[in-house]
Amino acid sequence: MTRIFGVLGLVLVLYGALFASHDKAGEVGNLIDVANYQGQYGIITLGAALIIITGGIDLSIGSVVACGAVLFGVLMNRGVHPYLAVPVVVLFGACVGLVNGLLITRLRLQSFLVTLCGMFIFRGVARLLGDTVSMSRVAQAHPEFDGALRNIRYLLVGKSPTDGELLFPAQFVLLLVLAAVVGFFLHRTAYGRYWYAIGHSELAAKYAGVNVDRHRVVVYVACSSLAALVGVLLFLNSPSVQSDNAGLGWELYAILGAVLGGCSLKGGEGTAVGMVLGAMVLPIIESIVNFRGDKSDVIPAVVGVTLLIGTVVDELIRRRSRVHR
Amino acid sequence: MGATVSVFLRISVVAALAVVVACVPACGKKDPAAAGKIKIGVVTNCTADFWSICEAGANKAAAEHNVDLQFRQPEKAFDAKVQMEIVEAWAKQGLDGIAVSVIDPDGQTEDLTRIGKKVPLIAMDNDADKTGRKCYIGIDNYEGGKAAGRLVKKVLPDGGTVAIFIGSTKSANGKARVQGVLDELAGEKDAKGASGKHPQKADLDVKTYGKYHLVDGAAKEDGGPDNAQKTAGAVLARVKGMPNLCMVGLYAYNPPAILNDAKAKSMAKEIKIIGFDEDWETLKGIAAGEIEATVVQDPFAYGYESVKALATKNYDLKPIAYRVVTKDGDGTAAGPKVADFEADLRAKIEAGKKK
Numbered sequence: 001m002t003r004i005f006g007v008l009g010l011v012l013v014l015y016g017a018l019f020a021s022h023d024k025a026g027e028v029g030n031l032i033d034v035a036n037y038q039g040q041y042g043i044i045t046l047g048a049a050l051i052i053i054t055g056g057i058d059l060s061i062g063s064v065v066a067c068g069a070v071l072f073g074v075l076m077n078r079g080v081h082p083y084l085a086v087p088v089v090v091l092f093g094a095c096v097g098l099v100n101g102l103l104i105t106r107l108r109l110q111s112f113l114v115t116l117c118g119m120f121i122f123r124g125v126a127r128l129l130g131d132t133v134s135m136s137r138v139a140q141a142h143p144e145f146d147g148a149l150r151n152i153r154y155l156l157v158g159k160s161p162t163d164g165e166l167l168f169p170a171q172f173v174l175l176l177v178l179a180a181v182v183g184f185f186l187h188r189t190a191y192g193r194y195w196y197a198i199g200h201s202e203l204a205a206k207y208a209g210v211n212v213d214r215h216r217v218v219v220y221v222a223c224s225s226l227a228a229l230v231g232v233l234l235f236l237n238s239p240s241v242q243s244d245n246a247g248l249g250w251e252l253y254a255i256l257g258a259v260l261g262g263c264s265l266k267g268g269e270g271t272a273v274g275m276v277l278g279a280m281v282l283p284i285i286e287s288i289v290n291f292r293g294d295k296s297d298v299i300p301a302v303v304g305v306t307l308l309i310g311t312v313v314d315e316l317i318r319r320r321s322r323v324h325r
Numbered sequence: 326m327g328a329t330v331s332v333f334l335r336i337s338v339v340a341a342l343a344v345v346v347a348c349v350p351a352c353g354k355k356d357p358a359a360a361g362k363i364k365i366g367v368v369t370n371c372t373a374d375f376w377s378i379c380e381a382g383a384n385k386a387a388a389e390h391n392v393d394l395q396f397r398q399p400e401k402a403f404d405a406k407v408q409m410e411i412v413e414a415w416a417k418q419g420l421d422g423i424a425v426s427v428i429d430p431d432g433q434t435e436d437l438t439r440i441g442k443k444v445p446l447i448a449m450d451n452d453a454d455k456t457g458r459k460c461y462i463g464i465d466n467y468e469g470g471k472a473a474g475r476l477v478k479k480v481l482p483d484g485g486t487v488a489i490f491i492g493s494t495k496s497a498n499g500k501a502r503v504q505g506v507l508d509e510l511a512g513e514k515d516a517k518g519a520s521g522k523h524p525q526k527a528d529l530d531v532k533t534y535g536k537y538h539l540v541d542g543a544a545k546e547d548g549g550p551d552n553a554q555k556t557a558g559a560v561l562a563r564v565k566g567m568p569n570l571c572m573v574g575l576y577a578y579n580p581p582a583i584l585n586d587a588k589a590k591s592m593a594k595e596i597k598i599i600g601f602d603e604d605w606e607t608l609k610g611i612a613a614g615e616i617e618a619t620v621v622q623d624p625f626a627y628g629y630e631s632v633k634a635l636a637t638k639n640y641d642l643k644p645i646a647y648r649v650v651t652k653d654g655d656g657t658a659a660g661p662k663v664a665d666f667e668a669d670l671r672a673k674i675e676a677g678k679k680k
Contacts, residue, residue, distance in 0.1 A: 244549075245403070290410065
């Protein structure tokens with residue numbers, strides 16, 4: 001609970017800094033914009049956090065996002081209807097997670113190495129599938145898909161079907177729905193208790209009769225499915241998606257969001273509320289630097305320093321709470 | 326519980342101070358003198374020396390026209406999403422004008438059209454003519470490409486093997502430059518080239534344009550400066566030892582990347598390099614006789630004219646002419662000597678530095 005207060009404090013302070021950065025930064029339009037990016041990062045954070053809770057790691061998230069986005073565009077360019085292409089892409093993500101999970105559990109390979117290889121493999125696959133994909137290119141190739149694509153964009157991203165204006169933070173709503181599902185499994189079912197147990201001590205969980213391998217495969221499938229879904233969102237929310245740089249480094253954002261939200265990299269800790277709060281941090285910082293008009297050169301440093309401070313503060317809170325326990 | 330709340334409160338204060346400290350590098354932006362000024366934003370497609378020259382031009386115009394200028398070179402090269410995030414933030418801040426080097430004109434048309442209805446918008450360097458932008462500031466990239474093609478013909482009059490390197494073949498400027506080079510080599514408009522194997526190297530796929538064989542039949546796209554030398558190196562390794570080689574770099578960072586890798590492979594004397602834009606390393610290479618020539622666009626004028634046009638609301642501009650910089654020059658204004666060109670450029674940048 002103390003850790004949630006910590007990240008909640010950080011989020012509130014950052015919102016305060018955002019409001020102070022520019023007189024228009026606190027307007028509804030910008031807050032919707034920020035919420036939408038929080039939703040996008042938040043969905044991959046949920047997946048990364050589930051894996052971290054079970055004591056693993058997934059470094060292939062960004063590449064799977066890129067693969068999902070490019071595959072979505074390529075499928076529609078080849079005549080697959082958008083309503084069918086969405087579940088196909090999510091299914092592709094599930095297959096990626098299944099392969100990762102089986103390699104880690106059956107061959108006893110380290111999750112770091114398997115997913116590091118996956119990071120390169122799926123970036124390569126994205127490049128092989130296509131270079132640049134976008135809604136406008138799909139509409140040129142298949143004008144009959146334009147209406148359906150705009151409807152899906154409205155539902156999943158919240159952009160106006162007519163001119164692309166962001167009307168409501170649909171991605172954040174989607175994050176809340178998915179976080180509620182994750183929270184239900186984590187905190188209200190035996191699955192969640194098994195995942196925490198595996199993260200605390202895999203051996204103890206095994207002796208207690210938990211099917212460790214099956215549960216670890218399940219969380220990898222969930223993580224990669226969510227990453228592929230975010231690929232669809234990225235496609236719908238971007239003017240165009242390039243296989244070279246789409247989702248580049250996002251696995252680190254997801255892991256950072258999970259850790260800020262209270263997940264321990266040692267496993268066995270984390271809450272759904274913390275994951276959502278942790279994922280909210282980065283988009284606020286990005287909005288602050290955009291509104292302050294900071295010179296491009298200082299942006300990575302400002303983002304890094306703020307996140308580092310957040311992590312240090314979080315660690316201090318944990319130590320203090322241990323002392324007072 | 327009381328102890329926990331106390332810790333929480335103390336930590337929150339630390340976090341607040343930390344965020345303030347984190348934001349210190351940009352505190353100069355809260356300049357009271359900026360109040361009442363015209364607010365203009367200029368966003369490029371990547372970070373490069375080319376754009377630093379453009380920034381100097383923009384700063385000069387900003388000083389002359391009482392403009393509060395925001396100039397952004399996105400860290401992530403050629404990412405239309407990142408560029409649109411910056412433009413959207415500026416539109417929300419209520420800037421008085423925005424200039425964009427558009428990365429993906431097709432993909433960005435819908436968003437730029439919507440933003441252009443709220444804020445005066447101009448395209449520079451790379452056009453997006455379907456967005457209703459106020460004007461385009463830049464050279465005719467097709468003609469610039471043809472100029473590069475003429476330079477290839479000059480250094481390899483009897484034909485030879487050519488490789489073309491560029492950051493993006495999707496952007497309007499990328500497409501136009503590549504087609505300009507190929508049309509000039511083929512001697513016809515919209516040249517398609519003939520696919521086949523290289524006559525002296527059977528394992529090399531080429532497309533032939535007139536007397537010139539294009540390696541792999543297409544321009545090599547690198548996606549940004551990070552991959553430029555690697556991309557050039559992969560081609561140089563395959564053509565090493567062949568006669569009559571010419572490498573054409575069509576984005577600012579390409580010619581130095583080609584030269585660096587050629588030096589690493591001891592091939593600098595085996596190949597001819599034709600460049601585009603006025604990267605400092607390219608100019609140094611021309612002065613040293615390692616690069617034959619470069620077609621320059623005048624990024625200083627892009628920055629200067631963009632800010633001036635948005636500040637004065639005068640969008641009726643003459644096109645910017647390209648020039649060809651060589652070691653000795655051709656004695657005309659359109660073909661300056663590298664030493665004179667570099668001295669003039671440094672003087673302009675000095676004049677454009679923020680006081």
